[in-house]
Amino acid sequence: MSLSGPTEAIAFTQGAAAGTVPASRVPAVTGAQAERHDAAGAAGRSRLASTGRALGKSLAKSLAPWALPLAILAVWQAAASLGFLSSRVLPAPGDVAIAFWRTLRDGTLLSNISVSTGRALTGLAIGGGIGFALGVLNGVWKPAETALDSTLQMLRNVPHLAIIPLVILWFGIDEEAKIFLVAVGVAFPIYLNTYHGIRNVDSGLIEMARVYGLSPAALFTRIVLPGALPSVLVGLRYALGIMWLTLIVAETISSTEGIGYMTMNAREFLQTDVVVLGVLAYALLGKLADSLTRAIEQRALAWNPAYQPGGKGVA
Amino acid sequence: MEIFAASDAEISAALRDRESREVEIRETFRSPRFPETATAERWQGERIRLNNVVKSFGARTVLRRLDLDVPAGQFLAVVGRSGGGKTTLMRLICGLDTATSGEVRIGEAPVTGLMPQVRLLFQDARLAPWQRVIGNVGIARGPGWREKAHAALKDVGLADRGREWPSVLSGGQKQRVALARALVSRPGVLLLDEPFGALDALTRVEMHRLTERIWKEHGFTVVLITHDVAEAVSLADRVVVLRQGEIALDVPVDLPRGGRTGAEAARLHERILAAV
Known part of the structure; x- marks a missing residue:
């Protein structure tokens, strides 16, 4: 004391x-x-x-x-x-705060954050869309599952960051390379969780829906999709973590704007305060994305006692 | 402070529990005279006919050459041990399965697939937890579904629970919602697959009265699958005992409804038990 x-x-x-x-x-x-x-x-x-x-x-x-x-x-x-x-090892918190204020005022922080966020969300939309579509297809249609699932399971085991050299050869070091990497990274968790979510929908409910005369479209929108949604959202949360991680790696390798560029540029000039600021920005964005998914869960899964206020929740 | 922090959620949960319990108790005591709707709508019950029906799964024959004729509007109870073919019979009538040979007819139409005029109440309520109560009752939607669903909910005494999630309802209330869901489309045949088996004794009695009242009001045909002989005797017009895929007993129940407890009912009970 x-x-x-x-x-x-x-x-x-x-x-x-x-x-x-x-x-x-x-x-x-x-x-x-x-x-x-x-x-x-x-x-x-x-x-x-x-x-x-x-x-x-x-x-x-x-x-x-x-x-x-x-x-x-x-x-x-x-x-x-x-x-x-030494400030060359780790800057004082105060210096980081000052760097924050400086980059905020000259606009570089916000523009870099928005560039990085744009990349992340574009990759998520493309990869997540593909993963979701494949998950739905394989979940509801047996022939598609037979044809595609084992291939996807094999591909899933390839660490997507290991193909960076190939990606650079294919796309150069432009935006496409980063978006492609993010898309590949997020597609699999969303695919897997969508697929399993649909597979695990209570078969009793599906039988009930058939007896009560629901059309295949109504069966999908009223029973299958809502039943799979908790699992899909878990997949989304996984995907968001992978999304930021992939982006950090991709941006650190090569870029001319974005948070990764900001930190790598600062490294050249030994500006450890800006480097730490960049790390904090990534952390904050990751946290923000996670909170957003939680908010979506709370709304979309309001029927589930685990997500009701006062319920014995896991979330 | 710890007490306050911990109890906030618990108190509201406990209050909710108690509230629904109290409502249930109140309803139980009111149930002998469920509000009879003055303009109860009758619709046409359908006759069910099984002609020489055989159903086998691989080498195992579950139903052997079954003949059964259920007149329109009858309340039939099918009693038997587990594995006696009760559920298979029911799945054939509603078209979830098809007979290996023989013919099932609803009215004049042979059963070839799922029949829109046949509705089924499952052992578990099978409500979609992500649909509100009203959305579950009107699960098939269609024009004017909300009004129809509301009317059906009113019929089972849950008019004010339409906006709830199914997860807050008790077991008996869930089965009543399932019953309302079956009634929405005005089925000619209602199949009950041991829907009261999982309920406590009080709630079961209440469900019996409710089912009996609704059947009397609307006039559809009922097939009740059960292993509870007392339930069959108290509710049905006719009891069929299914043993190893064959009809072992087929008796009418010619007793006045409402408290079938006399010596005659006891004799019938014995007779059915002996056949099971």
Whole structure:
């Protein structure tokens, strides 16, 4: 605890420049103050005080998970400021924040992020579309499964990043190469999960739909597709992870714009702060994509008790 | 604080549970006089005829030369042990399977495929969990399906549950939704494949009354598959015992409906049990 005094103080002063650290710390301070205040509270206000204490405790509880990351950040900042950590190895958090502000103002950060996002989504749309279509086809039509599935299972086992040399020969180092790699990467998880999702739709429900006179089209849209949807969305979440990973590798190899280009360019000039910023941008985009899928799951699978608010969820 | 944090979700779940339980209990006690719809619509029941029907799966013969004539509007119960051919018989009538030889007719039409005038209530309710209750009842859609589905829900006493997900319903309520789904298309024949087997005793009695009332009101033909002799005696006009693919007993039940508990019912019960 003897360390926490000085490091916190440093974090505070440096954080002022970053503009983010103090903002997240403020509630913690008020929480602590509220508690102290309660301890000194008069007897007449005991009910109010206990409410305040409960509030302070809940606040402290909700902030507790942030304590360790903040402490690490503070130690990191201190180590960099005191010269234990060379900025050529790892930049101080404050420097990363400054780099963030600089690249945000000159527009390079946003334009690079939008280029990378565009590539990722294009690849996802193409690869995901193909994977989904093949999954549906093989799931509902036995001859297609016989003809295609084992081939696809073999192809699936080829690590798609291993074919980068070939891809460069085919497409050069242009946009097509990156989009192709992403598309190949995302197609398989979506294919597999769509296929298995459709295969695992309750056969009792399909029999019911037949007895109750549903046409094949209605059977597909009302029974098969909704039944497969949870699995398809799991596939989508896998695919999103692969999508960003593939893009990072592809962009790092060669590009003239995008986050990968930004970080590789910064490396040339030993700008470790920009490199770390690029890493953070990737992380943030990945997290954003995952949250988005979760939101879609919550909406599309509202019928499932696991996704209902207050339900015993896995998500 | 921990108590509050943990209980939020649990309290609402418990409340929901209790609410549906209470509704169910209330409905159970009301059930002896289910709101009889004044303008109950009758539609034409269909006659079912099986002529020398044989069904075998490979070397195993499940039904042997079966002859059965069910007049339109009759409530027939088919009783037998598991593996006696009850479910096979039912699948032949609704066209899910085809007979190895012989002929099945609904009305005048021979059964060649799935019959639109035959509806089937499964052992499990088989509701699509991603469709709301109303969407499940009107699963086949078609013009004006929402009104028809609503009317059917009202018929089974669940008019106010149309917007719920099936997952919040109790077992009995799910079977009632399934019954409403079967009624929407005004079937000439309703096949019941042990639909009450998985329900608790109270709910089962309630379902019996509901089924009996709806059958009386609308006048379709019912074939109830069951292994519960008491259920068969209490509901049916006629009981057929199916043993090893053959009809071992075919008796009418000429007893007044509603509390068939006298000595005569007991004798009939014994007679059927002996044949099973």
